[in-house]
Amino acid sequence: MSARVPRVLAVAGTDPTGGAGQHADLKSIAAMGGYGMSAVTAVVVQNTLGVRSVHVPPAEVLTAQLEAVSDDVVVDAVKIGMLGSVPVIEAVARWLAQHRLPVVVLDPVMVATSGGRLLEPDAEDALRAVLGLADLVTPNLQELAVLAGEDPAPSWTAALAQGHRVARTHDVLVLVKGGHLAGDRTPDALVGPGSPEPLVALDGARVPTANSHGTGCSLSSALATLQVRHGDWPTSLRIAREWLRGALAEADGLEVGGGSGPVHHFHHVQDALASWGTAPERFSEELWADSAGVRRQIEELEFVRRLGDGRLAPEPFLAYLDQDLQYLEHYGRALAQLAARAPDEASRRFFAAGSLSCTETEAQLHRARLRQAGRERPAAAGPTTRRYTAFLLAATAAEPYPVGLAAVLPCYWVYAEVGRHLQGLAEAAGHAEHPYADWLATYADEGFQEATRTARRLLDEAAREASPALRERMREAFLEACALERDFFAAPLEPPLAGTAAGPGGQGRAGAGAAGRLPRVGAIE
Ligand SMILES: Nc1ncnc2c1ncn2[C@@H]1O[C@H](COP(=O)(O)OP(=O)(O)OP(=O)(O)O)[C@@H](O)[C@H]1O
Numbered sequence: 001m002s003a004r005v006p007r008v009l010a011v012a013g014t015d016p017t018g019g020a021g022q023h024a025d026l027k028s029i030a031a032m033g034g035y036g037m038s039a040v041t042a043v044v045v046q047n048t049l050g051v052r053s054v055h056v057p058p059a060e061v062l063t064a065q066l067e068a069v070s071d072d073v074v075v076d077a078v079k080i081g082m083l084g085s086v087p088v089i090e091a092v093a094r095w096l097a098q099h100r101l102p103v104v105v106l107d108p109v110m111v112a113t114s115g116g117r118l119l120e121p122d123a124e125d126a127l128r129a130v131l132g133l134a135d136l137v138t139p140n141l142q143e144l145a146v147l148a149g150e151d152p153a154p155s156w157t158a159a160l161a162q163g164h165r166v167a168r169t170h171d172v173l174v175l176v177k178g179g180h181l182a183g184d185r186t187p188d189a190l191v192g193p194g195s196p197e198p199l200v201a202l203d204g205a206r207v208p209t210a211n212s213h214g215t216g217c218s219l220s221s222a223l224a225t226l227q228v229r230h231g232d233w234p235t236s237l238r239i240a241r242e243w244l245r246g247a248l249a250e251a252d253g254l255e256v257g258g259g260s261g262p263v264h265h266f267h268h269v270q271d272a273l274a275s276w277g278t279a280p281e282r283f284s285e286e287l288w289a290d291s292a293g294v295r296r297q298i299e300e301l302e303f304v305r306r307l308g309d310g311r312l313a314p315e316p317f318l319a320y321l322d323q324d325l326q327y328l329e330h331y332g333r334a335l336a337q338l339a340a341r342a343p344d345e346a347s348r349r350f351f352a353a354g355s356l357s358c359t360e361t362e363a364q365l366h367r368a369r370l371r372q373a374g375r376e377r378p379a380a381a382g383p384t385t386r387r388y389t390a391f392l393l394a395a396t397a398a399e400p401y402p403v404g405l406a407a408v409l410p411c412y413w414v415y416a417e418v419g420r421h422l423q424g425l426a427e428a429a430g431h432a433e434h435p436y437a438d439w440l441a442t443y444a445d446e447g448f449q450e451a452t453r454t455a456r457r458l459l460d461e462a463a464r465e466a467s468p469a470l471r472e473r474m475r476e477a478f479l480e481a482c483a484l485e486r487d488f489f490a491a492p493l494e495p496p497l498a499g500t501a502a503g504p505g506g507q508g509r510a511g512a513g514a515a516g517r518l519p520r521v522g523a524i525e
């Protein structure tokens, strides 16, 4: 996994309404964290209602653009969209052959959804001939049939078989896309030249929108960008699909054009962008920025690094689990106190459910794991555990409700973020048998992520009503809890204090426990 910004070149046609072609590509590349560049293959006069005309500059102009980019910039990936005519295809093929780029995605654009032809009929053979220059080809069902030289597949199973034939003939990976299938499902599958079985097959309910202009362009350029970062096509597809589904779900809100409008490429960062440059609209964003230093310290902890890359010895892991069990008991109490003081039914239910989940589901899971490892009796709570739990109990009992809420939030939010970081470390370590894989997987639990979002929303609601002085107390409580999270993660690998009953690592609340704990706090929701 690479942390640098992928430099991605889109070779494609234009759409002045910004929904398809290279405009969609540049937005998608940026939305996936890449740096987008583009070379124009054709000026397409179109809008959401249809294609009015197509103007193809001389092929030498395209070659000159491609060379201007590659003479100057290291290109990590290229996404190829509309090519239009034989000379254009040949120009791109020559440039690709000369430059051997690490990632090449070819979206064989032939006809716009709105109906206009974007590839001359006599160029189909030339397009087939260059498929092998790509790593991944992303045809829709009609394009797949043309590439196979066959009739359109009558079913999804037939489409997969057709995809496999194209993959084998041209020795290329094929993304078979189900966007044009009849019915309410939109499956996608990656098929390689080897086995007819897909490398990965994903399915989902069709997002109910008529605004799907440019989905093929957006998906292919997102895939090119993600592939630079992750180096694994199934992972890239999972992420790109989830993002594109969100972009489709938010498409209607854009209100661009009277036909099939564009998707919302930046739906996932819209909140942050809307408040950019002004005072943060959400108090939680301020708190998050204030806690950046402590969160960095957490990521640098030996315990976190070793848990992530799998080098952590069993003993500190169990010590962590053990302390987390102690912590959970009190965290459950703190959530119950918060529930009792919550201002409305929804937040009462949220914290009460979280409390119940801590003391029942979570604690039992911890006990079962500890029992498996032969640890029947819990160790005494270590000093960090005691400090953290005393703080939480006091904040949720004696401070105003918004301060208590700010105190419990890091256990959701910072924890979720640490989980993401740990998974990144585990992926980078590339262990076939990561010793804590099952534990790390609990961080990704959708219920936990959802609970984190809810807790954050409740905090923002409380902050909106709070006086400036109260908001400052909320900030102090949040930052104090973040520092305690850090100490708790640090504790298992700190030398035990002489004379404590806690044993090795026993002075902390076990970090691994937190992973198992919170997902299920959310899951009971
Ligand atoms: N309504 C929808 N709901 C969910 N996913 C969709 C929907 N429409 C398309 N998709 C997804 O969008 C991606 C593009 O699929 P599609 O088969 O429409 O390709 P395309 O025809 O090349 O796109 P375009 O419409 O831009 O030409 C696929 O991942 C497909 O599953």
Ligand SMILES: Cc1ncc(COP(=O)(O)O)c(N)n1
Residues within 6 Å of the ligand: 012, 013, 014, 015, 020, 021, 022, 044, 046, 081, 082, 109, 111, 112, 113, 114, 118, 212, 213, 214, 215, 216, 217
């Ligand atoms: C320049 C260009 N490239 C591709 C498409 C296909 O997108 P869609 O099928 O969504 O119209 C398009 N309309 N224009």
